[in-house]
Amino acid sequence: MTLRPDLAIIAANVAPGSRVLDVGCGDGALMAALRDERGCDARGLELSADDVAAAVGRGLSVIQGDADTDLADYPDASFDYAILSQTLQTTRRPDWVLDQLLRIGQRAVVSFPNFAHWRVRASLLWGGRMPVTRLLPLEWYATPNIHHVTIDDFRAFVKSRGIVVEGAWFLSRDRRTSSAAANFLAEHAVFQLRRG
Template identity: 75%
Template sequence: MRALRPDLAVIAANVAPGSRVLDIGCGDGALMAALQSERQCDARGMELDPDNVAECVGKGLSVMQGDADSDLAAYPDAAFDYAILSQTLQTTKRPDQVLDELMRVGRKAFVSFPNFAHWKVRASLLWNGRMPVTRLLPIAWYETPNIHHVTVRDFRELVAAKGLKVEGAWFLSGDARIGDAAAAWRAEHAVFLLSR
């Protein structure tokens, strides 16, 4: 099995073995496959892109085509031990409402996202006056699926406003984990584990 993307590896390492998991925006199913084979989880997926759904089904993964903005309402309360939203929050129409649904269907939720306050993003805006194109944000502003530019501080404020508990937070610069110190501008990606 190929190596997981760094944020997915953090999530996989911190999901309790044998858990029921819903991976929203599961992409090609790499995290689900790892959770099934390495953590013996009952992993289900939801994915918007029909090509990714077909790829997942071709791998024998349980995936349905759906939209995080509207289709989470079909799941019952506390149906999963973990609801996972990796690199998808910033693409939703109403991230605040999607977070509510994550916390409703899952007892805990993992959320990972690109930090749009990373120093390279800030420098590109300051010095070039342009939205950056980087290794981790490789698409021009007019092609990107990102419609909300979330930062570590923005997300922490949303979590606090909703009265959620942060059980864990991991920060990534490139493919390496970094500490919490100055993560607001040093982290390219963030991963949070939340509970009520």
């Protein structure tokens, strides 16, 4: 099974044998890869009952839950990695969720679509409407994304909280791109973080 490009980056950067919590794990594709290819003890938390059923059907340990409320139930430092892929922008309190990830895991890995990508900017500038793109595919009234974030917003946010960026990867058209002008050129970002 081929992983989505951001998930492949995450999987390649999780140490073999780690304890992993995948928050917003979807159907468990990343968890299965971490279990099968990296020997990780992967657990998941997912809001969608259908995705929970699909992940459990793969033999994965996934419970139904909400990142906005249920992360508080996990003990401190109970995982090596707490992962949040393409979910940060859907949470009600992304700042609280990120704090919880860094409390639960020794490291947090976060990926999100970049709202400052040039196509998004052009759509707003020339069309005057909220953009619909490959990574932001739904109209404004139907999207689960409630906190659009840019790469520069996220960098400033983690810096203001003293969070250390251990790694950052950027994607455009599903291929890795350089960090130079990433806020303008990258469609998607992946950050690996730890407390300072």
